[in-house]
Amino acid sequence: MRPVYALSGGVSKFAKARPDKTFQAIVKEAYDAAIADLGLDFSTFTQQVDGSVASYFSDHFTRQLMAGIMAQDYLGLCPKPSHRVEGGGATGGLCFQEAWKAVASGHMDVCLAYGFETMSHVETWKGNEFIALASDVSWDYPVGGFYSGYYAMMVTRHMKEFGTTVEQMAHVSVKNHINAYHNPYAQKRNRYSIQDVRNSPMVAWPLTRLDICVMSDGAAAVILASEEGIKRLESAGADVPKPLVRVTGIGRGTDAMRMADRPHVDYDTFMREYATQQEHDSDETRAYYKKLWEHGTRYPGVHSFRAGRTAGNMAYKHAGIKDPLHELDFVELHDAYTSSEIQTYEDLGLCRYGEGGEFATSGKTFMPGVDYGLDLPEQPICPVNPSGGLIACGHPVGATGLMQAVFAIWQLQEGIEQHFGDPTLQIKEARRGAIHSHAGTGTYVTVSILERED
């Protein structure tokens, strides 16, 4: 595999509804922004790009099959090669990695990844029904198919086993909403308090409306290239943004569709198959986990995502990361729920299993220099969702994983002020970040590592 660079990206404004444009034209907004960042015009880039990968989750929302080719067609990319990827909430992350593969393998030198979702075409509760159809329609959906309900069940187990609290979850909501206050692309730009989160309407106990992301219309696009691709673009007049951002790690994992089917493995199996290198190497951590198992913890059960752990371990190995909390400068992760952000801290090895709740209130994942109105005991180490995440930016499913890639590229290029018109969310000297895209109840998870090259 050869080096792959994420050169530029674009995001449409995420909004509750975008009836002003069809989905193809919303994709074009993101695409035009990605091209503009290369300093190329539409037709010059069209000549240089080798192909694309399209990302969108649900045919139901558009009531349109083969919507991918309609976007390809609208972008003027026919007859270049393209295909659609789909994997629930991780669709965008899968798309990014498929575009990476196209370039890494030598099949393409310049590949476009674009994604979208227009969820406003049905009412919210019908939208919830569509999303719930991404659970087993024989066994899960008919019982009361509702994703917020599924995640709420996971977190009641997490709370019972590990003592996680609703206030700890609310810290995630406050952090991500206040970060998004400085992100003009975000759908929700509000400053909330812990009390606001707890007082908002209960959706699925104990998750309130402010613990949960919202449905959105939106699109995102990323341009990836090989070294040869960069030379070709520059020969065509491109001013490729520097420093370059290289994709240095790719990881992916899966799990059973029905969370009821997830295994509950013993300590030895966990240590052998799922523990991070860091966990393996620490006597203290092995003793900590031994104690958890003695108290009845089994892995992954319904409180943890082994797909996320698998994806993280794979990506870290690829990128040579041993201590993710200290070797990553930021993480953009799939916070469809505040509880799943906490679960994901653990899966990604930012903290140990069982310690996610405490980690959420430690301050380590917050942005430096931002007033959250919270008493945080520790300094930021690795901001998580500096953009505001799904909870505040919105979650137009097929665009989401690509949105994370765009924000990560901008962080690593030190381009946050340029793109947001506000420097608050720029992480100083950010050199390496992770993006994490997650589907279903943890069925497909991708982790990609992006690094700045000087």
Place this chain on the structure above:
Amino acid sequence: MAKLPDRRPETLGGYIVHGVPFPVETDPDALAFLKRMAPLQIEQEYSITYLHSYGQDSPWFAAASNKKLLATRDPESGYTYATPRGHDMYSGRETEWIDISDRKAYIHAFTVCHFGSEEFLPETPFVLALIEFEGVNTLFLSRLLGVDPQEATLDWIGMEVQPRFLRNSKLKPTDVYFVPAES
């Protein structure tokens, strides 16, 4: 105190409109003005009836309609699935049916849904629970009744429960639901 609702719910439906505002003359100014037009939105109906097969899982539904709760088991390893699978995920072997109607059962995890998908909105608030069974390796998603949805507590986790069956089977997984076990 919880925030009181301050918005009316948005719904589709309404008047049928005949005649849409549009410039009388399509002169250049009028055509240029079309760029400033608000979008037209129409309603599109879509409904379909599927003939859904439960395939190899069918005996579970036949059993539930006869007030029996089945599971499947790998005949060699004994690994048992509360939600049946036709083949074991570790050995690939075809599983066998077993009756778990009388196994002790407990709440493993739960939630109270105050909102939901459109189909289930009229049933809110309802309790979803993952049920664990003695000697069974995986869980079963079901409804929990006999508890107050307004008084949710983590203490429900670990509570012993027992199955109850609909008298008039619907041939759905909800033909069985769970209630706190009689002491």
